Amino acid sequence: MLKRLYIDNFRGFVNFEYKPERKQLLLGANGSGKSSLLDAIELLKGFLRGIDNPFLATTTTRWLKLPEQVFELEVSLDGKAYVYRVENHFAKDAPVAEVRLERLSVSGEPVFEQVGGRIRFFAPKPEALASLPWKATRSSLYLARLSTPEVDRFLIWIFEHVFCIRIDPWPEAMSDTTDGEDALPENELDNLGAWYRHLVQADPEANVNLLRSLTETLDGFVSLQLDPIGANTRILRANFLQAGREKITYPLSELSDGQRCLIALYMVLHFLISKRGNTVFIDEPDNFVSLREIQPWLLAAEDAVQESKGQLILISHHPEILNYWAREFGLRLFREENGQVKTKPYSEVVDTGLEPAETIARGWEDE
Numbered sequence: 116m117l118k119r120l121y122i123d124n125f126r127g128f129v130n131f132e133y134k135p136e137r138k139q140l141l142l143g144a145n146g147s148g149k150s151s152l153l154d155a156i157e158l159l160k161g162f163l164r165g166i167d168n169p170f171l172a173t174t175t176t177r178w179l180k181l182p183e184q185v186f187e188l189e190v191s192l193d194g195k196a197y198v199y200r201v202e203n204h205f206a207k208d209a210p211v212a213e214v215r216l217e218r219l220s221v222s223g224e225p226v227f228e229q230v231g232g233r234i235r236f237f238a239p240k241p242e243a244l245a246s247l248p249w250k251a252t253r254s255s256l257y258l259a260r261l262s263t264p265e266v267d268r269f270l271i272w273i274f275e276h277v278f279c280i281r282i283d284p285w286p287e288a289m290s291d292t293t294d295g296e297d298a299l300p301e302n303e304l305d306n307l308g309a310w311y312r313h314l315v316q317a318d319p320e321a322n323v324n325l326l327r328s329l330t331e332t333l334d335g336f337v338s339l340q341l342d343p344i345g346a347n348t349r350i351l352r353a354n355f356l357q358a359g360r361e362k363i364t365y366p367l368s369e370l371s372d373g374q375r376c377l378i379a380l381y382m383v384l385h386f387l388i389s390k391r392g393n394t395v396f397i398d399e400p401d402n403f404v405s406l407r408e409i410q411p412w413l414l415a416a417e418d419a420v421q422e423s424k425g426q427l428i429l430i431s432h433h434p435e436i437l438n439y440w441a442r443e444f445g446l447r448l449f450r451e452e453n454g455q456v457k458t459k460p461y462s463e464v465v466d467t468g469l470e471p472a473e474t475i476a477r478g479w480e481d482e
Contacts, residue, residue: 116426117277117394118196119189124176126151129455135394138420139428140440140461142475143448148456149430152448153279153396157302159186160273162201165257168212172205176455184212190272195222197269199256213251219269226265229255236262275299278387281398284375291351291367292344300387304379308351308367312341314386325385332377332411337362339378353378372403380404380412389419394426401433409435434472441471447480 117135122128127148141149158169175184184203189196198220203212217229225237232249236259249255260270283289283303290305296313297306304310315322329336337354344350351367353374367375380400387395401409413436420427429436437445445461463474474480 116191116392116424117188118191119187120152120156121185121187121189122155123183123185124179124181125155125170125174125184125186126176127450127454127456128152128155129176129179131456133458135426135428136444136446137424137426138417138440138444139426140436140445141428141430141448142437142441142445142461146453147448147450149448150398151456153281153398153430155186156277156396157279159188159201160277163254163257163270163273165253168203168214168252170203170212172210172212175205178454182206183215188273190269192268192272197221197265197272199269201254211252214254217255219256219266221265226263227256227259234259276392277394278302278383279396279398280304280383280387280400282376282379282383282400282402284372284379284403286368286375289367289375289379292348293351294345294348300383304382307379307382308341308349310386311339311351311382312349314382315339315341318386321385321389324389325381328381328385328415329378332381332408333374340364373405373408376403377408377412384412384416384419388416388425388427389423390425391423392425393423394428395420396428396430398430399432400429401431401436406435409433410439413439434470437472437475438470441475445471 120133122131133152143149161169170184182205187198187200189198200216200218201214202216204215205212215231218225219227228235234249234255256266259266261267278300279302281303283305288303288305289307291308293309293312295309297309298313300306300310326338335355335357337356340352340354341349342352352364353367353370354362354364357363383395383397387393416427429440431437441461446458447461448456448458450456461480463471464479467474467479
């Protein structure tokens, strides 16, 4: 479970600390930093996968003009506190940062550290020097991923249990055709067909629950199927019953944007949110979805995250989600005069008699 995220000198985040709850709704005007928060997590995941440092000079806070950029994650895993810290340094006119420090501590004790190219392990032998190749613009922790159980545990968590979902239902983005299987979804679910091809075999029980939910949600829905259209190629199709009880099959790309979005949302619900210990961020889950369609999903998602003991953090402007989650789970992000990002729990004028969506629309929150 993600306990804390610290960011300094990244876009509008300066000395910024975020402590997510098990369920949370991130509120705020456009430009307040909500999506940038997800960007920071996604870039950290990419960096820890061993790619060249994705934190470019253009990601630093414009008005600071400082060369140092810091990220720190605190995570609770197996009853232990894991703290990962990375410090980037931007030399003058350099577009890519050098990693000056990278450290992983568990229960207050360091287990891995890279400082200025010197890599050390602290277990099983204290301060054992590593013979790993070092590159100033890449994660050394990634290279050490099988070195100790603690390093491996942390990397498995961030790769396989942290998801930042931004559903893009356009047919060109959400592919229904696949030549293979993907065990994990892409952020925008553009590998939906490949992901489902893996899941239908890996987790048949969750697939049964998915199909049941879609039957209750989409008028006339019957099932999903993967049809061969080549030696190894499959296409994801949806079956519906028409008024005359005749079954008709559509490739996913021929469904409406709203139908594709609902299929994606319920896949996220049953294959990610329902799984124990996952941390799932979803940016605007309500895009292309009607009021009467988002409420059942929201109720089911709330139950699922409670049972799975994971985390679900939503970013939304949708009235139904605001009204249902803002008072209990709302955290408002804001920037004063386009300055640094700050947060405060959602609150509103007392005794207005208005729902949160209306209060926010009138600008009366926090007055």
